[in-house]
Amino acid sequence: MYKETNLRSIAKGISWRFVATGTTIIIVYTFFGRLDLAIAAGLLETILKIALYWGHEKIWQKIRWGKERIEPFNVWFTGLPLSGKTTIADLLYQKLQKLDIPLERIDSKDIRALIPDIGYTREERNRHIKRIGHLIQTLQKNSISTVCSFVSPYRESRKMIRQMVKNNIVVYVKADLETCQQRDYKGVYQKALQGEIKNFTGISDIYEEPQHAEIVIDTEKISPEEAAETIFKYIKKNYIK
Amino acid sequence: MYKETNLRSIAKGISWRFVATGTTIIIVYTFFGRLDLAIAAGLLETILKIALYWGHEKIWQKIRWGKERIEPFNVWFTGLPLSGKTTIADLLYQKLQKLDIPLERIDSKDIRALIPDIGYTREERNRHIKRIGHLIQTLQKNSISTVCSFVSPYRESRKMIRQMVKNNIVVYVKADLETCQQRDYKGVYQKALQGEIKNFTGISDIYEEPQHAEIVIDTEKISPEEAAETIFKYIKKNYIK
Structure with a gap:
C-alpha cells in the first residue's frame, strides 16, 4: 500500500496549475483579445483555485459515500x-x-x-x-x-x-x-x-x-x-x- | 483498503467543476463586465479542462516517483x-x-x-x-x-x-x-x-x-x-x- 509524499502532491498540483491556468489565459485572450487582462485573470484564478481545490478535497475526504472496499479473492x-x-x-x-x-x-x-x-x-x-x-x-x-x-x-x-x-x-x-x-x-x-x-x-x-x-x-x-x-x-x- | 466507485469520482468531478467554472465566470465578469462572454468562457473552459484533467491524472498515474510505502509498526x-x-x-x-x-x-x-x-x-x-x-x-x-x-x-x-x-x-x-x-x-x-x-x-x-x-x-x-x-x-x- 502506498501513500503520496507531500513533495509529489505539490509537484502534481503545480503541474496541473500550469495546464489549467494556461487554458484560462488562452480562452480569455481568444474572447477578448487583451493579453494583459488574460494573464491577470489567469493569475487571480490560480490563487483562488489553489485554496478552493484544497477546501474541496478536504470536504470530500469527510464523505464516506462512494468508497468501496476492494473485494479480495x-x-x-x-x-x-x-x-x-x-x-x-x-x-x-x-x-x-x-x-x-x-x-x-x-x-x-x-x-x-x-x-x-x-x-x-x-x-x-x-x-x-x-x-x-x-x-x-x-x-x-x-x-x-x-x-x-x-x-x-x-x-x-x-x-x-x-x-x-x-x-x-x-x-x-x-x-x-x-x-x-x-x-x-x-x-x-x-x-x-x-x-x-x-x-x-x-x-x-x-x-x-x-x-x-x-x-x-x-x-x-x-x-x-x-x-x-x-x-x-x-x-x-x-x-x- | 478502499477504492473510489465510479459514481463517487464523477460526483466529485462535477462538484469541483461547479466550483471551478463559477470562479472563472466571476473573474472574467469582474475584468470585462460582459456576463454573456464570461459564461461562454466558463463553459468552454469546463469542456476543455475535463479532458485535460483526465489526461493529467493518467500521466501522473504512470509516474512512480513520490509514492511511498506506508511504514507498518x-x-x-x-x-x-x-x-x-x-x-x-x-x-x-x-x-x-x-x-x-x-x-x-x-x-x-x-x-x-x-x-x-x-x-x-x-x-x-x-x-x-x-x-x-x-x-x-x-x-x-x-x-x-x-x-x-x-x-x-x-x-x-x-x-x-x-x-x-x-x-x-x-x-x-x-x-x-x-x-x-x-x-x-x-x-x-x-x-x-x-x-x-x-x-x-x-x-x-x-x-x-x-x-x-x-x-x-x-x-x-x-x-x-x-x-x-x-x-x-x-x-x-x-x-x-
Missing part, C-alpha cells in the same frame, strides 16, 4: 506432490501483480520451512490448513487477495477453507501419479516408496480428488503458462471490476 | 495472565483506528480459540509465537500495522519477534502476581494453583521480565485509559508522519 491450488501447483501458482501470481491489487503468495513449502514440525498426519494437516485459513481471513479483512498452493489432500480441509474465506477459487492441478513420479527431481517419491517419508500423499496417504473445483488443469494437456493464463482470465472476468 | 503487549494486556491493547486499537491506517488486532485468546491444542510447553509456546511472527511479517509486507497481546513469557520468543518484524514496540504490562490473582474473574489462577492447568505463567511456569521494553506500563499506578493514551502518543510521535 483466494485462489487455492490443490493436487498431488509435484503435480505443478507451485509452478502454475507462481506464474499466476506474476500475472496478477500487474493488475496492481493487494496480493499475497502463500506456498506450502515456505510455511513449512519457516515453521517445521507441522507433521503430515490427517489431524496435523487439517490443523495446518485451518491456520492457513485464518491467515487468509486476516489478509482478506484487509482487502488482500491470496494465491495459495498446498497439496491439501482431504476434502474436509478444502471445505473448511471454502467456509472460512470469501471468493474462493479452487484450482485442481491434475496429474497422473506416474507423471508426478517421473518429475521427481526432489527424490521425494523415491523416499516415500522406500518408507523414509511417511504419510506421503499418493503413496502412503490418500488424495481425495476435488469434486467442486472451479477450475481443473490437466497438466498432461496444457502447459503451465497456458494454465496460468486460463486462471488469470477466469479471475479477471469474475473478480476484477 | 507492531505493538507487542507482554505480561502475566490478567495483567491487563488485552484491555489496554483494545483501547489502543480503538485510538489507532481513528488515524485511518491499515491495522490489525491479534489477541492470544482469539488465535487459541480458533486453533486449539497449541499447547503451553516452552517449545510449543515458542513455535506458536513464531507463527504469529510470520503472520505479522505477512501483514507488514502489505503495510498493515499490528496490535498484538500475548503473555509471551520467554525472552527468546520476544527476541524472535523483534528480529522478524519491523518497528517493534514492546509494551510490558506490569502487575504484581497478587494483583493478577485478585483480578482472577476467569478463575484461571485458581485452577493453576490446584494443578488443573499446567505450565501456567506465574504459577507453574516462569515469566521472564522484559529488559528492553520500549514502554513499561505500571498497572498499579495508571489506568488502562491512561496507558493506552501514553502508548498512542509514543506511536504518533515515532511512527506516524
Whole structure:
C-alpha cells in the first residue's frame, strides 16, 4: 500500500496549475483579445483555485459515500506432490501483480520451512490448513487477495477453507501419479516408496480428488503458462471490476 | 483498503467543476463586465479542462516517483495472565483506528480459540509465537500495522519477534502476581494453583521480565485509559508522519 509524499502532491498540483491556468489565459485572450487582462485573470484564478481545490478535497475526504472496499479473492491450488501447483501458482501470481491489487503468495513449502514440525498426519494437516485459513481471513479483512498452493489432500480441509474465506477459487492441478513420479527431481517419491517419508500423499496417504473445483488443469494437456493464463482470465472476468 | 466507485469520482468531478467554472465566470465578469462572454468562457473552459484533467491524472498515474510505502509498526503487549494486556491493547486499537491506517488486532485468546491444542510447553509456546511472527511479517509486507497481546513469557520468543518484524514496540504490562490473582474473574489462577492447568505463567511456569521494553506500563499506578493514551502518543510521535 502506498501513500503520496507531500513533495509529489505539490509537484502534481503545480503541474496541473500550469495546464489549467494556461487554458484560462488562452480562452480569455481568444474572447477578448487583451493579453494583459488574460494573464491577470489567469493569475487571480490560480490563487483562488489553489485554496478552493484544497477546501474541496478536504470536504470530500469527510464523505464516506462512494468508497468501496476492494473485494479480495483466494485462489487455492490443490493436487498431488509435484503435480505443478507451485509452478502454475507462481506464474499466476506474476500475472496478477500487474493488475496492481493487494496480493499475497502463500506456498506450502515456505510455511513449512519457516515453521517445521507441522507433521503430515490427517489431524496435523487439517490443523495446518485451518491456520492457513485464518491467515487468509486476516489478509482478506484487509482487502488482500491470496494465491495459495498446498497439496491439501482431504476434502474436509478444502471445505473448511471454502467456509472460512470469501471468493474462493479452487484450482485442481491434475496429474497422473506416474507423471508426478517421473518429475521427481526432489527424490521425494523415491523416499516415500522406500518408507523414509511417511504419510506421503499418493503413496502412503490418500488424495481425495476435488469434486467442486472451479477450475481443473490437466497438466498432461496444457502447459503451465497456458494454465496460468486460463486462471488469470477466469479471475479477471469474475473478480476484477 | 478502499477504492473510489465510479459514481463517487464523477460526483466529485462535477462538484469541483461547479466550483471551478463559477470562479472563472466571476473573474472574467469582474475584468470585462460582459456576463454573456464570461459564461461562454466558463463553459468552454469546463469542456476543455475535463479532458485535460483526465489526461493529467493518467500521466501522473504512470509516474512512480513520490509514492511511498506506508511504514507498518507492531505493538507487542507482554505480561502475566490478567495483567491487563488485552484491555489496554483494545483501547489502543480503538485510538489507532481513528488515524485511518491499515491495522490489525491479534489477541492470544482469539488465535487459541480458533486453533486449539497449541499447547503451553516452552517449545510449543515458542513455535506458536513464531507463527504469529510470520503472520505479522505477512501483514507488514502489505503495510498493515499490528496490535498484538500475548503473555509471551520467554525472552527468546520476544527476541524472535523483534528480529522478524519491523518497528517493534514492546509494551510490558506490569502487575504484581497478587494483583493478577485478585483480578482472577476467569478463575484461571485458581485452577493453576490446584494443578488443573499446567505450565501456567506465574504459577507453574516462569515469566521472564522484559529488559528492553520500549514502554513499561505500571498497572498499579495508571489506568488502562491512561496507558493506552501514553502508548498512542509514543506511536504518533515515532511512527506516524
